[in-house]
Amino acid sequence: MANFSKSNVPQFSVEVYQNEYLPEGGREVNAIVTVSATGGGTIGSAVAAPHLYSPGQGPSAAVAIMVDCSGSMDYPPTKMRNARDATAAAIDTLRDGVHFAVIDGTHVAREVYPGGGRLAVADSATRDQARQALRKLSAGGGTAIGTWLKLADRLLASADVAIRHGILLTDGRNEHESPEDLKAALDACAGRFTCDARGVGTDWEVKEVTQIASALLGTADIVADPAALAADFTQMMESAMGKEVADVALRLWTPVGTQIKFVKQVAPTVEELTARRTESGPRAGDYPTGSWGDESRDYHVCVEVPSAALGQEMLAARVSLVIPQPDGSAQNLGAQGLVKAVWTDDMVASTSINPQVAHYTGQAELAQVIQQGLDARKAGDMDGATAKLGRAVQLASASGNADTAKLLAKVVDVVDAATGTVRLKAKVTEADEMTLETRSTKTVRVKK
Amino acid sequence: MSQMPQPTALTKCPICEWPLASDDRFCGACGHDLSAVPAPPADQPTITMNGTAGDAPDEATPVDWPVASEPSTDTPAPLVRPADIPGTDSGGGDLPGPGRGVRFDRHPEPDEYPLAAPLPPDPRTAEPATPPAGTKVCVACRAGRVDRDGYCENCGHAQPRERDHMELELGAVAAVSDRGLRHHRNEDAFAISSTALPDGSPAVVAIVCDGVSSATRPDDASLAAARAAGETLLESLPRGTHPQQAMHDAIVAASTAVNALAEEPETAAEHAPHQNAPACTIVGSVVTPSLLVVGWVGDSRAYWVPVDRSAPPARLTEDDSWAAQMVSAGLMSEAEAYADQRAHAITGWLGADAYELEPHTASFKPDRPGVVVVCTDGLWNYAEAAEDMAEAVPLDAALRPLHCAQVLVGRALDGGGHDNVTVAVLPFPAPPQGAGSA
Numbered sequence: 059m060a061n062f063s064k065s066n067v068p069q070f071s072v073e074v075y076q077n078e079y080l081p082e083g084g085r086e087v088n089a090i091v092t093v094s095a096t097g098g099g100t101i102g103s104a105v106a107a108p109h110l111y112s113p114g115q116g117p118s119a120a121v122a123i124m125v126d127c128s129g130s131m132d133y134p135p136t137k138m139r140n141a142r143d144a145t146a147a148a149i150d151t152l153r154d155g156v157h158f159a160v161i162d163g164t165h166v167a168r169e170v171y172p173g174g175g176r177l178a179v180a181d182s183a184t185r186d187q188a189r190q191a192l193r194k195l196s197a198g199g200g201t202a203i204g205t206w207l208k209l210a211d212r213l214l215a216s217a218d219v220a221i222r223h224g225i226l227l228t229d230g231r232n233e234h235e236s237p238e239d240l241k242a243a244l245d246a247c248a249g250r251f252t253c254d255a256r257g258v259g260t261d262w263e264v265k266e267v268t269q270i271a272s273a274l275l276g277t278a279d280i281v282a283d284p285a286a287l288a289a290d291f292t293q294m295m296e297s298a299m300g301k302e303v304a305d306v307a308l309r310l311w312t313p314v315g316t317q318i319k320f321v322k323q324v325a326p327t328v329e330e331l332t333a334r335r336t337e338s339g340p341r342a343g344d345y346p347t348g349s350w351g352d353e354s355r356d357y358h359v360c361v362e363v364p365s366a367a368l369g370q371e372m373l374a375a376r377v378s379l380v381i382p383q384p385d386g387s388a389q390n391l392g393a394q395g396l397v398k399a400v401w402t403d404d405m406v407a408s409t410s411i412n413p414q415v416a417h418y419t420g421q422a423e424l425a426q427v428i429q430q431g432l433d434a435r436k437a438g439d440m441d442g443a444t445a446k447l448g449r450a451v452q453l454a455s456a457s458g459n460a461d462t463a464k465l466l467a468k469v470v471d472v473v474d475a476a477t478g479t480v481r482l483k484a485k486v487t488e489a490d491e492m493t494l495e496t497r498s499t500k501t502v503r504v505k506k
Numbered sequence: 507m508s509q510m511p512q513p514t515a516l517t518k519c520p521i522c523e524w525p526l527a528s529d530d531r532f533c534g535a536c537g538h539d540l541s542a543v544p545a546p547p548a549d550q551p552t553i554t555m556n557g558t559a560g561d562a563p564d565e566a567t568p569v570d571w572p573v574a575s576e577p578s579t580d581t582p583a584p585l586v587r588p589a590d591i592p593g594t595d596s597g598g599g600d601l602p603g604p605g606r607g608v609r610f611d612r613h614p615e616p617d618e619y620p621l622a623a624p625l626p627p628d629p630r631t632a633e634p635a636t637p638p639a640g641t642k643v644c645v646a647c648r649a650g651r652v653d654r655d656g657y658c659e660n661c662g663h664a665q666p667r668e669r670d671h672m673e674l675e676l677g678a679v680a681a682v683s684d685r686g687l688r689h690h691r692n693e694d695a696f697a698i699s700s701t702a703l704p705d706g707s708p709a710v711v712a713i714v715c716d717g718v719s720s721a722t723r724p725d726d727a728s729l730a731a732a733r734a735a736g737e738t739l740l741e742s743l744p745r746g747t748h749p750q751q752a753m754h755d756a757i758v759a760a761s762t763a764v765n766a767l768a769e770e771p772e773t774a775a776e777h778a779p780h781q782n783a784p785a786c787t788i789v790g791s792v793v794t795p796s797l798l799v800v801g802w803v804g805d806s807r808a809y810w811v812p813v814d815r816s817a818p819p820a821r822l823t824e825d826d827s828w829a830a831q832m833v834s835a836g837l838m839s840e841a842e843a844y845a846d847q848r849a850h851a852i853t854g855w856l857g858a859d860a861y862e863l864e865p866h867t868a869s870f871k872p873d874r875p876g877v878v879v880v881c882t883d884g885l886w887n888y889a890e891a892a893e894d895m896a897e898a899v900p901l902d903a904a905l906r907p908l909h910c911a912q913v914l915v916g917r918a919l920d921g922g923g924h925d926n927v928t929v930a931v932l933p934f935p936a937p938p939q940g941a942g943s944a
Contacts, residue, residue, distance in 0.1 A: 218532075220532065312662070313658070313660065313661045314650075314660050314661050315661070316662070341660075366663070367687075368687075368688045368689075368690075369686070369687060369688045369690045370663065370664070370690065371690045371691075372657065372658075372661070372662040372663045373658075373662040373663075376655075376657075396655060396657075402690060403688055404719060404720070406720070
């Protein structure tokens with residue numbers, strides 16, 4: 059007998075890693091919170107968790123693909139062709155029944171398919187029509203990404219679906235609108251849909267692309283070689299199709315007198331969330347995390363609690379996962395973790411640092427020093443750049459972040475990784491530098 | 507806490523007739539948006555079908571608004587409020603003005619969130635929204651309710667646990683255990699009981715254990731050891747085993763019980779700052795009408811205090827500690843040894859990582875009545891010498907052992923309560939058993 063009351067929301071679990079022991083007078087509590095979602099029922103779990111959907115179906119979803127069609131996409135002409143092919147590949151990856159649209163982005167946004175302010179529903183016929191429509195894509199015009207996002211938002215809102223997602227491709231700077239316009243568009247779209255952003259080639263601005271992905275809780279990456287676009291788009295769409303629940307928020311309850319120093323996602327990428335808090339009740343606030351499929355993410359929570367006497371124990375924070383509802387209530391996803399503080403005069407206990415906290419503190423610093431090092435390099439401060447990137451090499455090597463270490467090795471010559479002794483390379487390709495900058499926030503998990 | 511999103515009370519999709527669950531927002535077959543369909547007018551089912559029981563909404567109100575209904579000030583119902591007690595001025599006279607003029611000391615922190623809800627009723631005129639029967643109020647801030655995890659919903663402080671303070675009196679023997687003032691949990695444990703020897707004469711048993719803080723799960727170790735030792739004695743004494751042999755066996759049994767903890771998965775699971783096999787000390791005493799037996803491993807102690815204080819008191823145990831070893835080896839004077847930082851490092855304990863289990867036992871035949879004080883270092887740190895201990899023991903200790911144990915724990919707390927304190931008091935000779943206490 060099928061269990062019809064089971065919804066397709068995955069099971070969330072929360073684990074807390076911390077050293078709860080504080081010395082006398084200690085106030086700062088650090089914890090790594092690992093959130094895992096499993097068994098939602100679309101990807102790889104059809105056997106384990108039988109659910110309502112027939113095979114091949116998942117939660118209702120809508121996807122908008124925004125393709126940069128500015129004039130620069132024709133230089134070289136393969137870029138436009140590759141973008142077209144990549145979009146077609148992404149459309150092929152769409153699950154039947156998913157709503158979708160393709161947007162042609164220049165200094166204005168235009169609907170390519172299906173048009174008329176609607177979304178198409180994926181099946182073999184609409185996929186064919188969409189591929190036909192892609193042929194009409196041609197380069198010419200400027201770049202105003204805010205307008206693309208606003209159109210995507212309008213289209214995505216027209217369907218009543220559980221998951222809304224955008225895929226955005228750009229090859230140039232956002233020149234035809236002010237940064238404020240883009241910021242306003244992002245603010246308007248935040249929480250309404252999630253969006254992955256990709257920069258193709260090397261003429262785009264890393265901070266713009268990462269800003270879009272960060273605001274819309276998606277991924278950012280560089281596709282330096284246009285030929286790699288199709289694979290990347292397919293992978294992005296697969297990941298979007300794997301999402302099972304949208305608008306999940308990390309809810310943090312803290313006791314009276316507690317100050318939240320920061321909340322950030324630290325795996326798979328570093329993402330500062332502190333300022334994105336929405337108050338959700340007495341002493342509680344929600345931090346957006348976007349859509350979840352079968353995946354696991356880590357968060358670093360740092361709170362300052364009022365000091366208490368030796369021997370006291372208190373709850374410094376309670377972490378849970380909720381889906382805020384429009385009426386102000388919230389659906390609780392059932393999992394919670396407790397962050398504690400215990401004051402002790404045992405120095406051994408209070409001075410030890412939890413390995414997870416230490417690891418992610420290092421990963422966050424790694425992302426920061428890469429950014430600072432590249433900024434210094436651009437500003438011509440070669441000593442500053444060498445120091446920061448040297449520290450980055452040291453951190454990447456110590457924490458086993460091999461991917462980042464490889465990217466760093468394309469920008470600096472490593473003399474001694476353990477001490478962080480490096481020399482700046484005289485000649486660095488723009489693609490290598492941009493790849494490092496875009497991927498600087500990628501972290502590795504702690505080795506267990 | 508909060509309710510699920512308002513379920514559509516449809517049993518079938520209006521479009522395709524697909525059967526629905528109560529919390530579906532969309533039809534699983536055709537994707538139809540169910541929230542767009544107005545729910546049937548009659549009787550919306552409010553049964554929660556999923557397992558998460560809410561916070562006992564015993565009121566008939568449909569929506570649980572914990573924010574507004576909570577007493578947001580500092581006056582939960584069962585407390586005596588300032589206004590209930592007639593205040594006096596500093597000279598002792600009546601306060602001027604109307605009798606109800608006492609203000610509340612509000613918590614210094616401002617209201618963090620301007621609530622849209624109406625102001626809570628004035629607690630002086632209206633009874634504060636009485637927390638439902640059984641609601642526990644935080645002992646730390648006196649304002650918040652205690653949630654299901656045992657923490658205050660307002661200030662987050664952990665609530666006292668059962669083991670923070672324990673008292674037990676069984677006929678002639680009594681024990682008191684307290685968390686002390688500096689440690690966050692009580693890692694001591696005790697077991698007391700009385701039984702009868704085969705000849706019908708009474709035997710009184712007390713076991714006290716002190717968990718080793720630097721090991722994992724010290725609280726579980728001490729509890730397991732005390733229980734195992736107590737049970738072993740209760741079994742072997744009535745069978746006629748000599749009390750000294752019985753004490754030896756009990757310590758071995760306690761050691762086995764503590765060793766077993768090391769293999770439990772919880773030991774590995776605890777995110778302790780350091781991972782060591784659970785360990786504890788043990789000291790026990792058996793008192794019969796003619797015999798006094800003590801046994802120990804570690805630095806928990808037993809003292810003999812005669813009723814007639816003109817007779818000398820005595821310490822009955824020899825610590826397994828660095829200081830005691832230094833003294834017995836003649837390398838240091840007692841004063842020097844105990845002043846050393848390493849004084850309290852123990853050289854013997856129960857636990858899977860102990861070098862070698864060497865239960866010490868001793869048997870005495872006191873020629874006069876007295877009491878045996880069995881205690882952890884949480885007490886004897888404040889009354890190390892036998893004379894000091896005897897001074898701290900009330901004169902009527904043999905008649906009121908529980909009172910004596912309370913007094914001794916109080917002495918340790920007054921001294922600073924730097925460690926958990928556990929004291930058991932057994933009068934010698936064991937008094938004949940009262941009726942009914944088998």
